[in-house]
Each structure stands twice: as structure tokens, then as C-alpha cells.
Amino acid sequence: MFRSNQNLTVVLFMVLFANAAAGTQNDNANPVHIGDPTAGKPKSLLCQGCHGEDGNSLSAFVPKLAGQNAGYMIKQVRNFQAGLRKHAIMNDLAMTVNDDDLADIAAYFASRPKMEGDGSNNKVGEKLFLHGDLSRTIVACVTCHGPNGKGLEPNSDMFPVIGGQNKEYLSKQLVNFRKVDRTNSPSGIMNKITLKLTDSELEALAEYISGR
Numbered sequence: 001m002f003r004s005n006q007n008l009t010v011v012l013f014m015v016l017f018a019n020a021a022a023g024t025q026n027d028n029a030n031p032v033h034i035g036d037p038t039a040g041k042p043k044s045l046l047c048q049g050c051h052g053e054d055g056n057s058l059s060a061f062v063p064k065l066a067g068q069n070a071g072y073m074i075k076q077v078r079n080f081q082a083g084l085r086k087h088a089i090m091n092d093l094a095m096t097v098n099d100d101d102l103a104d105i106a107a108y109f110a111s112r113p114k115m116e117g118d119g120s121n122n123k124v125g126e127k128l129f130l131h132g133d134l135s136r137t138i139v140a141c142v143t144c145h146g147p148n149g150k151g152l153e154p155n156s157d158m159f160p161v162i163g164g165q166n167k168e169y170l171s172k173q174l175v176n177f178r179k180v181d182r183t184n185s186p187s188g189i190m191n192k193i194t195l196k197l198t199d200s201e202l203e204a205l206a207e208y209i210s211g212r
Helices: 002-027 037-043 047-050 068-081 090-094 099-111 124-132 167-178 187-194 199-210
Strands: none
Touching: 002 167, 037 099, 047 099, 068 099, 124 199, 167 187, 167 199
């Protein structure tokens, strides 16, 4: 039974991953290039006002950027520029940065020690993160986001580092995906998954992930 479930998980992930990859190619018309973290630090001063000097924001509703994948940060800013992602502040600020500066800023925050949680746990969230729920075709979060949510590929623009992210920010984004207020995940993967989760499960996931 375990082997059968494991094989089903692999097949399901392969389908979702293929769709996500195709979606990313369509979403990302501009290639991601690696910037200079040293040059990025002074360029990131405006960003530091909300996200913190080392990428660890003080506000629970502002995402941490410390150790985030550079490619993912670049894609998000481009999505804000294109209006694919909505935020009262970020849509305007994103328009003030060019591609070279964006690459340097992303490289700087990516070079910081990865965001860390407080070690808190949630058993419901842990189960969903590590195992998903095959009965609802929910793939385990670890499959895309890596052990403890620390990512699988250092420069991935598809799947972000989420382990240790602010709980309130995670909760808000999960709800936004489910409400389809946010739709910029590859091929809408996050919209499809969150639609199958209850309010309490979304909160449990946010609590577990934030503690990693």
C-alpha cells in the first residue's frame, strides 16, 4: 500500500510540475540573470525600510526576504510591474527598479542567512506539509518547497523558500490564493491546492511552516 501511494504521489507531482514549468515559461518573458549582492545592498535601501536590512522584516504581514531564491524575487517584482500581482505599495515601487538593479537587489537578499522560524509546531500542518492528502489529490508541500520549506533549487523562480516565513504573511497569501485574489503561481498550482483546504488547515499550514 505504501509503495502504491508513493508511486501515485510521484505521478501526481510530475503532472503538476510539468504544468507549472509550462506556466513559468509563459509568465517569465524575461530571463533571470544572477546579480551582484555587494552592489545590491546599497540599492536595496528602499526595500530595507519594510523588509529589514538583512531581509528579516519586523512586520508580521511583510514577507521576509532573507535567503529567498533570487529568481523567485525577480519574478515577483516583474509580476508586480505587469499587474499580475496586486499590492497597494509594491505595484508602484516595482516600477522604479530596472532589470540590472533588480538582479543585484535580489542577489543581496538571497545572500543573507535563510529566514528562520521560532520552532513552533502544528501537527495538522506538519502532516499536510510532509504527506499531503492523496484522497483530495493534494501534493505534499515538501515536494516543491523542500525539507523544512527551505527550497530545493537556490535560484528557482517557481517555488520559494517558505520555511520560517512570517505566519501572518503566509496565512494571508494562502487565503489570497484560495480566493483567487492572487493567481501568479505556475499554472495556478497554489489556487488549485488551496481550494481543497479548509480554513483551519490553511491556518495550520501557516503555523507549521512559519516555525521551521
